[in-house]
Amino acid sequence: MASHPLIEKFQQAGQGQVFAFFDELAPEAQRHLLLEAAEIDLAEVARLTASLLAPGDAAGANLAGLAPAPYEPLPAQGGDAAAWMKAKAAGEAALRAGRVAAFTVAGGQGTRLGYDGPKGTFPVTPLKRKTLFQVFAEKIQAAGIRYGRPLHWFIMTSHQNHAATVTFFEEHRYFGLDQGRVHFFRQGRMPAVDFSGRILLETKGTIALSPDGHGGSLRALERSGALDLMQREGIDTLSYFQVDNPLVRCVDPAFIGWHVLRGSQMSSKMVPKAYPEEKLGHFCTQDGRLVVVEYSDLPMAMQRETTPEGQLRYLAGSIAIHMLDREFIRRVARGGAGIELPFHRADKKIPTVDAAGQPVKPEKANGVKFEMFVFDALPFAQNPLVIETSRADDFSPVKNAEGVDSPLTCRDDQLRQFTRWLRGQGARVEADASGRPAAGLEVSPLFGYDEDSFAEAWKKHSPPPVVSDGLYLS
Ligand code: UTP
Numbered sequence: 047m048a049s050h051p052l053i054e055k056f057q058q059a060g061q062g063q064v065f066a067f068f069d070e071l072a073p074e075a076q077r078h079l080l081l082e083a084a085e086i087d088l089a090e091v092a093r094l095t096a097s098l099l100a101p102g103d104a105a106g107a108n109l110a111g112l113a114p115a116p117y118e119p120l121p122a123q124g125g126d127a128a129a130w131m132k133a134k135a136a137g138e139a140a141l142r143a144g145r146v147a148a149f150t151v152a153g154g155q156g157t158r159l160g161y162d163g164p165k166g167t168f169p170v171t172p173l174k175r176k177t178l179f180q181v182f183a184e185k186i187q188a189a190g191i192r193y194g195r196p197l198h199w200f201i202m203t204s205h206q207n208h209a210a211t212v213t214f215f216e217e218h219r220y221f222g223l224d225q226g227r228v229h230f231f232r233q234g235r236m237p238a239v240d241f242s243g244r245i246l247l248e249t250k251g252t253i254a255l256s257p258d259g260h261g262g263s264l265r266a267l268e269r270s271g272a273l274d275l276m277q278r279e280g281i282d283t284l285s286y287f288q289v290d291n292p293l294v295r296c297v298d299p300a301f302i303g304w305h306v307l308r309g310s311q312m313s314s315k316m317v318p319k320a321y322p323e324e325k326l327g328h329f330c331t332q333d334g335r336l337v338v339v340e341y342s343d344l345p346m347a348m349q350r351e352t353t354p355e356g357q358l359r360y361l362a363g364s365i366a367i368h369m370l371d372r373e374f375i376r377r378v379a380r381g382g383a384g385i386e387l388p389f390h391r392a393d394k395k396i397p398t399v400d401a402a403g404q405p406v407k408p409e410k411a412n413g414v415k416f417e418m419f420v421f422d423a424l425p426f427a428q429n430p431l432v433i434e435t436s437r438a439d440d441f442s443p444v445k446n447a448e449g450v451d452s453p454l455t456c457r458d459d460q461l462r463q464f465t466r467w468l469r470g471q472g473a474r475v476e477a478d479a480s481g482r483p484a485a486g487l488e489v490s491p492l493f494g495y496d497e498d499s500f501a502e503a504w505k506k507h508s509p510p511p512v513v514s515d516g517l518y519l520s
Pocket residue numbers: 151152153154155156157158159165202233257258259260262287288289290445
């Protein structure tokens with residue numbers, strides 16, 4: 047076999063199989079494989095293999111001393127209305143001062159949805175079929191206008207979808223946003239390994255590499271220079287949300303205000319779990335720190351526990367909406383001093399090649415991917431905070447092609463939201479018992495992107511718009 051220092055390094059680490067077909071490859075393909083291999087931190091792979099793949103390593107999460115985390119309830123749920131008002135005012139001041147940027151993690155593979163293309167390019171709105179990216183772009187633009195400070199928007203992509211994402215924005219002229227304020231960067235990749243820790247090839251000349259999880263966003267923000275850019279622009283707070291959730295308030299003044307007033311380094315929104323089996327992570331405390339315990343890690347008996355009042359004890363579900371302090375991100379990204387985001391193992395079907403180099407499409411899991419989760423940064427944050435939100439205002443993700451969290455459920459939740467806003471202004475809208483209107487409706491974020499901005503726009507509209515099938519408020 048050809049000799050190369052990198053190939054020797056892989057051989058010494060017991061990963062020589064990565065170059066098993068090297069000699070058969072054309073020079074260009076050889077160069078490409080060497081570049082992919084250079085991305086891999088062999089010591090990290092060895093550490094993860096030892097810690098996550100050791101036989102009998104199914105012990106599960108450490109549950110010692112776990113308790114439900116406290117959170118700030120909404121005023122409608124018994125929370126302190128004056129404190130919420132104060133938080134909102136503080137958040138609005140931060141937005142007017144240009145201290146906040148929006149951040150979308152869009153590097154996932156979206157396998158469950160099965161859509162061919164970056165998930166952000168998936169059409170979601172009921173009438174106009176706007177894409178997820180367009181919905182966020184318009185919300186961000188409208189908030190910038192409302193607070194007199196155009197927002198910066200950071201978008202994390204993956205190697206797989208980066209070019210297609212940027213092209214999509216270019217084709218749509220950044221949906222009216224100033225191009226200089228939209229910043230794309232790629233997240234890191236990790237190699238998949240078989241159950242004995244050997245790095246898998248995807249083809250004879252490519253390694254099975256996949257995105258390193260949404261937790262990789264913290265490293266990627268630092269590596270890409272995004273944090274330095276924020277610093278130069280006087281931005282100290284990042285509003286984090288996922289690409290699949292068009293209901294999200296991209297910048298929510300009350301949430302920003304709670305975060306800022308508490309001096310929190312990382313804050314999160316929770317919704318009360320709808321039923322014990324609901325697949326949400328749980329906000330908990332452990333050893334005096336805030337943690338999220340995944341649904342798969344919390345025994346079902348605990349998920350079903352109730353308080354004397356009959357409420358779920360582990361009630362606070364995580365919906366992946368966070369507020370992060372810039373320098374906190376830097377600290378976690380750099381690691382050291384006891385701070386390190388752990389990797390998690392996910393057993394997957396990983397297309398690969400056999401010993402003869404023939405493609406293999408496995409029918410069951412044949413290996414492991416390693417991913418970091420952003421909520422694992424919470425235990426390292428000072429003054430972390432959880433606040434309640436209502437699902438109807440913040441959460442209806444598109445995860446699956448059908449059934450729960452699908453394009454259909456998301457469309458209906460958008461329709462219900464528009465109906466609530468309209469009814470809140472006294473408009474008559476016919477709807478079923480769930481609040482879903484009989485008519486097709488849509489409110490452009492440029493008209494109103496939350497209850498307050500909608501109310502302001504409505505009041506300016508004279509005479510008030512008539513609600514009929516196909517109404518589009520823009
Ligand atoms: P999901 O957990 O829904 O994963 O990501 P996914 O890869 O998008 O979808 P499936 O599981 O293959 O169906 C939640 C959010 O985190 C982002 C996704 O883009 C989505 O916004 N994410 C996930 C990343 O940015 N990078 C990752 O490596 C993983």
